[in-house]
Amino acid sequence: MTTFTLRARWVVPVVAPPIEGGCVAVSDGRIVAVGGPDAARGPVEDLGDVALLPGLVNAHCHLEFSSLSQPLGEAGWPLPAWIERVIADRKRADRNATTAVAAGLAESLRAGVTTVGDIATAQPAAYATAGPRPRLVLLHEAIGFSDARRHSAFADVVRRAESAPSDGCATLASGASPHAPYTVHPELVSQLTDWAAQASAPLAMHLAESPEEIELLAAGSGAFRELLEARSMFDPAAIPAGTRPLDYLRRLTAAPRALVIHGNYLDATERNYLAEHADRLSLVHCPRTHAYFDHPPLPLAEWRASGVRIALGTDSRASNPDLDLWREMQTVLAKHPAVRPADAVAMVTATAAEALGVSDQTGSLAPGRWADILAVPCASPSDPLDAVVAARGPSEVWLGGRRVSR
Structure with a gap:
């Protein structure tokens, strides 16, 4: 079982408000925790000024x-x-x-x-x-x-x-x-x-x-x-x-x-x-x-x-x-x-x-969903969503917890 955490300036779960300085913990290809620093599990990779959102x-x-x-x-x-x-x-x-x-x-x-x-x-x-x-x-x-x-x-x-x-x-x-x-x-x-x-x-x-x-x-x-x-x-x-x-x-x-x-x-x-x-x-x-x-x-x-x-x-x-x-x-x-x-x-x-009919598998950053995650450049000090929608696309993509583009 591979367990790790992605930390970013913003985490956008979609089904919950954005989290500044948030973490997404992944284990065996699925999300196991989303939140602040206390959500971290295993090694932590700090991605800096990006927003993490679901694929x-x-x-x-x-x-x-x-x-x-x-x-x-x-x-x-x-x-x-x-x-x-x-x-x-x-x-x-x-x-x-x-x-x-x-x-x-x-x-x-x-x-x-x-x-x-x-x-x-x-x-x-x-x-x-x-x-x-x-x-x-x-x-x-x-x-x-x-x-x-x-x-x-x-x-x-x-x-x-x-x-x-x-x-x-x-x-x-x-x-x-x-x-x-x-x-x-x-x-x-x-x-x-x-x-x-x-x-x-x-x-x-x-x-x-x-x-x-x-x-x-x-x-x-x-x-x-x-x-x-x-x-x-x-x-x-x-x-x-x-x-x-x-x-x-x-x-x-x-x-x-x-x-x-x-x-x-x-x-x-x-x-x-x-x-x-x-x-x-x-x-x-x-x-x-x-x-x-x-x-x-x-x-x-x-x-x-x-x-x-x-x-x-x-x-x-x-x-x-x-x-x-x-x-x-x-x-x-x-x-x-x-x-x-x-x-x-x-x-x-x-x-x-x-x-x-697949919201129990994907579409949000929440425990139990596949760790299909995007990183989007975002240094916004307040609301990351304006920066997300204005982006040209993701800078990184994870599919089932595996980084597939960078």
Whole structure:
């Protein structure tokens, strides 16, 4: 058993106030004590003018696109037109899922991300990269809009989820992602929520992402219907006229944990529903992807105040130039003055871990959590959080108590 202590100008547990001159004690890869000098165990390494905080948690990512050098399409494109580019990219002959996943995991770790919630399309073996990498919550993507396709899609996702190694270490959890209302039959959503309830598995679904999606649900018309019909995928009986995102939220509450990805066009009733079911439903906002598609501003501070649990994600390099959660925090703070630095840090640590259902393992500096720790330069004599969010990233990263970058 290896036991040691990191001491710093500031320790930011996230779930408790910052500690000046704080210590984080680690034993056998996990945190055993957090506090002042009396928390020290074993040899003490004084890191000087830095703030220690938990490794970041990316609540929403598509690692399969991590080999892209720039986003697909053009800024401001309608979502259906961008989806056409995604479909084309997935057909590229030179596409290599294992290479892309490895690149995305390495990029994430350099940016201080130690846990990634990935919408998984690759087989589980693609995630077995050599060397240190972030922990994973794998949300295996399901696509099956027609009634005929939904049964095979369900069987395939369950097979992948149950074959992925949920070892509580490298892979914290394995669940499913019914992709979106325009690609998943509502009964497939229900099948997956029932399975998730039985398996205690997390779910994630893109919902209320674009006006075109809202039109498809309400009237069965528009650009998404045209896209589906062009591929012989549209089933007019799947979505009754007058359907709303609320209908999908109600289905998702059957799962123990469900992430509502984007939610850009949820109405007040749906927002209230999220708040009322915050024990199991979370909204994931991806600030720079939101800006790439030129969506109207999301009232983050108001929604958080109403009780909606909101985490941040990067989405993917198909709609974002990189996988840097620091830049997502900085974008939120620039666009939403009512959001405080402490709120932004929570949305990429403790709140994101809660959303994914792994807050007992990561997302905070607290006893029992993995010793996934970041050091960020900080000589502030008062509040370290301003310096943390303004940083370009961590100066050092520990993963399970092991220093992996310096």
